Amino acid sequence: QQLVQWLVQAEKRFRGTLDFAYALILLCEEATLLRYSSDHFDINWFPADFLIIEQGEAANSLYLILTGTVDVIREEADGTLHVLARLEPGAFFGEEGIAHKKPRNAHVVAAENVTCLIFSPGTPTAFLGRGEEAHMTEFTDVNGQDESYGMGATACLDVSPYIQQKIAAIAAHRSQYAVEADTFPLPILQELMGQEYFVRVFPTHGKAEEEKTLNEFRFLRL
Incomplete structure (x- = not known):
């Protein structure tokens, strides 16, 4: 839009x-x-x-x-x-x-x-x-x-004031990203990249719990 x-x-x-x-x-x-x-x-x-x-x-x-x-x-x-x-x-x-x-x-x-x-x-x-x-x-x-659906984000940060700095950093790596800092209008970039989402991850407690998690991870890989 x-x-x-x-x-x-x-x-x-x-x-x-x-x-x-x-x-x-x-x-x-x-x-x-x-x-x-x-x-x-x-x-x-x-x-x-x-x-x-x-x-x-x-x-x-x-x-x-x-x-x-x-x-x-x-x-x-x-x-x-x-x-x-x-x-x-x-x-x-x-x-x-x-x-x-x-x-x-x-x-x-x-x-x-x-x-x-x-x-x-x-x-x-x-x-x-x-x-x-x-x-x-x-x-x-x-x-x-x-x-x-199901992303489960627990926190959201508004980073729209820093979009210009982010795009300038991307444009500095033209060998990987052929983008100029002024290629796109700022409102479009703010709409697409102005919010960052995070999921809180709690550490496991105890060696037994750690081994259980590791075994579950191995099972999922299989």
Whole structure:
């Protein structure tokens, strides 16, 4: 949602570089791994002339073009088609429907073979159809429940005032993380990384209890 709001509030359509796209993929991987975000992301390839978004369908996903180009086409009530724009690598599409919680207001068609980074609020379920009558709002995670369920965090710290220092430290290691300190807007980083969660672990008491824990650990490994 933070990414969508940033895009719709921009004065002109944002177009990122290849470095931005790579950094965004890296951020998605780390945010998902560390459970900063429960959003689902995937990279998908579409052949030329493929209807990536159909006008009138539910707006559930945000797309970033990695390679290729797409045409944004508005269909009038009488079937007349108007090409509104051609989008190139680094451009997002699909943000308006999500931001305003309205159906798609145009078709998006692959003008050539296209690869996109796709963001969804959760893991998409099996394909249920397309168009205005389709029900595409159902998402689930791999286990069929919220990923945060069962994490058991006992403490939460607000570290949002220190996000800039954290990103600067990450950017200092460009050999591992190709991220610049100003690649992403601060509100997005604060939303993703502004909270740190901890689980309190109590030490075991006595040698017998320690051996029991060790045996249980060995059993779990087997």
